[in-house]
Amino acid sequence: MRAIISISGLTKTYASGQHALKNVNLEIREGEIFALLGPNGAGKTTLISIICGIVTASSGTVLVDGHDIVTDYRAARSRIGLVPQELVADAFETVRATAGFSRGLFGRAPNPGYVESVLRDLSLWDRRNDIIMTLSGGMKRRVMIAKALSHEPRILFLDEPTAGVDVELRRDMWALVRRLRDSGVTIILTTHYIDEAEEMADRIGVISQGELIVVEDKIRLMRKLGKKQLTLHLQDPMASIPAGLEAWKLALNAGGSELEYTFDTNEEQTGIPALLRRLSELGVAFKDLHTRQSSLEEIFVNLVSERKGFRQ
């Protein structure tokens, strides 16, 4: 799949001296949903803002569909739609007028039919003549998306799209994002909700302290960095792990009533049958067992905290 955004050697140092981005290199593939994860202040919004032209990079280049964002900014920006984190729309305008304004601003001739289809798609058509300041937060969020889509962009940036929205709207947004992806739009989203990235993204990038520390296919990332755990609920609690089980990575939890075995999902041999045999030989009985795989959230927290530990 070809790259629709190519970022190389991107750095940003603000006037305050803060190094927001440090030599970021990244390629976003056409038609994918790319989730950019990172703690607050990691540089996610700075990265998006540079690509969209709101913030000036200190060094490095960004190509959008082959167009440099500085020297060929018209071509680059006309391909991008941006839904920012904050709900900032013209409070005194109507929904339809503000979507039409955005379309014109991005160089597109008026097309009431297209604007109508966008508003209908976002369940905004019935509110088309309402003044934006009279809308709820969720509806305003939809308006922001309608504005970003009004000029038929090929790339859509969603900066924390579901922050502060209810569950129903969140599900609607996920469905919309998938529909857009299916229509060929490339989506880049930043989110604090890891489950959102886990649910939707094709690839994941993790940014921490201005550095892109991981870029990986979601499934591969979860397989590579994810751990599985087998928990055995013991018949009789134990004070310590018996001798002869050193070959397995075990931990005693819940006051000695649970034996937890952590294993790597990538390994050919999980070691579970051998462990169960050994436990039987040692006379350790258990009444129940279950396994679980670490979530993307755990992987993310581990990655970021490892990075912080490395820095300190």
Add this chain to the structure above:
Amino acid sequence: MRAIAFNRHGVWAIYRFELARFLRTLLQSVLTPVITTSLYFVVFGAAIGARMTEVDGVPYGAFIVPGLIMLSVFMESISNASFGIHFPKFTGTIFELLSAPVSAFEIVLAYVGAAATKSVGLALIILATASVFVPIHILHPFWMVAFLVLTAITFCLFGFIIGIWARNWEQMQIVPMLIVTPLTFLGGAFYSIDMLPPAWRTVTLFNPVVYLISGFRWTFFGSADVDVGTSLGMTLVFLLTCLALVAMIFRTGYRLKN
């Protein structure tokens, strides 16, 4: 997708948006200058005009009309243009403008064009209101329009700069209140600078507003405090200075981009 050389849809969108804002408050936008002009005529025209019948052979009531129009054009141009660009900065909607495929020239053209349109419209309303009080004859209508449009554009550019420079609403008021209003009142809006003692007349010639009002008054009556060519030259110098400042703002991203 074809790259565009001039984003006319973008310019039109901003221009229309700005005019729509003006039309939403049409009543106060029109009523305010009409009432203010009428009050000026009551105070200056009736009260002072009763004691000072003519200046340079022109009835005092008619003499103050160009100054009154210029006073409103200065204030309205600065206010409209500074508000137009400061409001998106204040609310955060500026992100859309900065991320759109519009050039600095197109942004200025749209914002300043819309603000200047409003200023010229208001000037014509004031002229119409004034003609109710005093008979007005414009000797050089072409030059009247030219001076009016040039001054409106210049002060709209000035307002645009203030709107970008200002960090808050208080700062937005500082320049019009502390600089433009005093300079206008001391710039011969309500008197001929020939009426001043020689020393003060020399000091007044350092006030750029004198040249703008004088040139505009010439287009009405054919007489002026300073040479009309000098007035036109000073207007153009002010215009070019503002243009250079705007160009610098967009080149450096001053208070627009981080």
